[in-house]
Amino acid sequence: MVELLPETVSDLIGIEGFAVEFLAAIVGAAIIGTIIMLQTALAGPWAKRKITAAFTDRISVNKFGPWGVGIIIPDSVRLLSKELIVPEGADRPAWDLAPLVIASSALLGFAVIPMGDLGPINFHLADPEVGLAFVFAIASIASIGLVMAGYSSNNKYSFLGGLRAVAQNLAYEIPLIIVGISVVIFAGSLQMSEIVAAQQQTLVELGPVAIPAWFAILNPFAFFLFLAANMAEVGRNPFDIPEAPTEIVAGFQTEYSSVYFVLIYLGEFIHIFLGGAIIATIFLGGPAGPILPGIVWFLIKIWAVFLLTQWLRSALPRVRIDQLIEIGWKQLLVLAFLNLFLTALIVGVLAA
């Protein structure tokens, strides 16, 4: 059992006691939070532009810093210095809390994700026995944030966006979790470290290359289902229905500006990364990979998922809300149950 990050920190401090443990936990959380925020800041203003530009034959940001990476600075100044406009008739506490809920719920999910090691440090905050359930529960709090934002903005477009967000999340949360359960059946545990450990055995040896028993390879069908459901969960094409700029302006975030907008904007990116982290953990062997340290592999995997979302955005149309619900309830849910049943059958047969 590898040491978790707070334990490493408290070991460094060298004193026992609840206060120290508490402090160590906070320091650990701050470290993880910083890593996530850093790469989100990179992904939001810069990588997204560069990736979209590559797909659309454009150059995109290139002035500020090498390859325009420095665009983060003018971007943040620009966004934060804008006036915070509060719409008349907004439902105040809810309207103010919504961006916080959206951003923090996504960030909180990373608490249980094993992010791999770098030398002696293991980037893993907590490893509860119900890790996977925790992640799903936390991630779906974001939809409460969306509804709060949509409902409290006193704007009909926001309202429609909020309603769409609920409908979409109901339709996709359930298949997502059921597909997740099939992984649990494989791994025999909800604990994240156990799930990762279960994927470390070698499936087959092809000469010098050892194919690991990642669940994505063991059960590509479940992987595909999970990817599709995850795209709806994070609200990106073809399922960016709650935002749908060409239909309902910007959906739930129409009325937000300045700091609140930044929070929502960051929250969405963190959510994409959280989706990537869940996929990496339960399907792609977590931080496992040759040569490079675990954390690097982990980052590569979640960035690959991020790249995929941007790729889909460039080529796929947004489906309609009724079509999405139909896909969710009538197709994906059925397939998810089928997958669960088959997995259970196979695992049962293998065990017998």
Add this chain to the structure above:
Amino acid sequence: MLGVLKGMATTMKHALDGETFTVKYPAEEPEVSPRFRGVHKFSQERCIWCRQCEKVCPNDTIQIVMDDKRNGEQYNLHIGQCIYCRLCEEVCPVDAILLTQNFEFVGETKDELAFNKEELKNVPWYKDLDPLESREPDRSAWVGEGEGEVDYQ
């Protein structure tokens, strides 16, 4: 599903070929074609004050003020409302007007874009353009006005 993959393959092909179509404006100035119609240049030395350009201008960009004896000639240009139709250049009998290749000019208010004939001598965007030198060889491609009643002056 195949169609979806085809679409995704198409965008990925564009991403990987590394070609870009946008230009690094203003670092690299885009080329404009020889016939491009940019900002209006007026050459006072050539002008014979026939007022044809004023008459043909569809939206009163050019305003000429003078009395019967051609005293107090004034040539006012409200470049902010020019629509770059090039009719003034086309009717000018002495090539005193040229729409240059330059399309970059700014003013903070509309008033800043109105010029009288003195101010027109040193507006920054004229650079060193000689009306006669540019536009070759295309100048000959223009066709003169038709026969019939001449209705100016």
Add this chain to the structure above:
Amino acid sequence: MSLEQPRPELDVGETPDGEVDYDELAELLGEYVLDRESHVNAEGFVIRPDDVVAVLDILKRDAGFDNLSCVTAQEYYDRYESIYHLKKYDDPTQELSVVVPTLRDEPVSQSAASVFDTANWHEREAYDLVGIEYEDHPDLRRILLPDTWQGHPLSLDYNQDQPQIVALREHADPMEHRSEVPDEQDTMFINIGPHHPATHGVLHLRTVLDGEQVIDVDPDLGYLHRCEEQMCQQSTYRHQIMPYPDRWDYISAGILNEWAYARAAESLADIDVPEYAQIIRTMSAEMCRIASHLLAVGTFALDIYGDFTAIFMYAITDREKVENLLEDLTGQRLMFNYLRLRGVAWDLPEPREEYFEKVREFCTYVPERLEEYHNLLSANELFQMRVIDTGILPPEVAKAYGCTGPVARGSGIDYDIRRDDPYGYYDELEWDVITDDGCDNFSRAFVRLEEIRQSARIIEQCVDLLEEWPEDEREIQSNVPRTLKPDADSEVYRTVEAAKGELGIYIRADGTDKPARFKIRSPAFCNLQSLEVMAEGEYVPDMVAALGSLDIVLGEVDR
């Protein structure tokens, strides 16, 4: 390519060789016809203002005039007049004008909206700008000007200097009562636009939703109204009008629009255009069509795919390439001002070979790129799921609303002015009219994509012709008087196939060098009217898609 569609039986008033027999039509109408006028394009029957419905109904039912192309209203010193320009979808060369004079003191005329749905908006515009009141009109209110406007700007006694600023206290929210939906209903009123990402400009849709379903949609126009008709009426035929058409459909369809004016004015003043100039016109017009259709497809993709789609950028990239060619030819990228009455402004740019090579290269490049667009759009199952069987516009409804262009052809109506009422050099070239029977959003996008291919074909043939044209016969303009003064009281209505459909110009001359009445029949204006049919009962995203597939340009709708 057959110019004439063989038809089993002839309508009343049609000669076997496809001409209109006005005497027979007059006989059919009997006592309704008070007088007969002769316009340059067709004859006009003068009728009483309370016979409009009866006459149009007979003409539509018995004589086959199923296309109310345009309604022109104007004021004379002694009377008001509405002219109904009728055509046939089968053969647009068969035209007839129905002239309805009304008293100056009491300008009331019967509405044609019960016979032709398209008359609804045309008559609202006539009421708005000229001030004729139409009896039994379903919804007679201002369309282009704000509700608070005083007077009718195109009427003769209108004071042009009168300020139109309405004090806030007088401006007691004119929308108040219209936007009210009774509380007990389970519906939501929502303003889509004028600042909305999907309205392609400043269009305002007053929409009533039930959940996500559109129950009622009422387009509110006029945010971009620039008095184009009036500006043209104050400009000289010879030079000053030509720059304005570029600004109607301003997204790169300039030369197509210029041609509409050129065609009307040339037939009014009886000017011949040299054949060489006609070929250049045809070539440049088709370049504009490609540019315009590319943008239409790109923005349609934007509506369906969301704002990170690559298709929009690819379409813009290709449009830039056409625009480079047009810039070399005309000197501008959008506001060409290239056509002149009697020809074109310049010959092809020197060196000609280089230009031909560039154009050829583009023409071979177009089919390659179309393959990509089909991969990204029409082959994509998710796209098909979104647009097939949404925004249905059945052919008979499309005809009733006067839809033309790709919108009509997407509803399976085989109607293209370029072929049916040939002008320019089109009848000498090999090309096809694309139609699709789907009647949905998909068909309209598909028709546009395939028309790009046909336009490239036309351009290629034009290049072949131009290349072989003998050097001493390259006449780009014929000789016309410097000041054009068409005969007083001559009237003409001519249409061309612009990017969005049938763009018509009506000109009445009064013997001076400026038109007395200049009326624009905007295709986007008529097409937009059918949005109501397409959107009702659909979801909001489908309404947005339908609007995108109509490909409106607000500059042309509002003029």
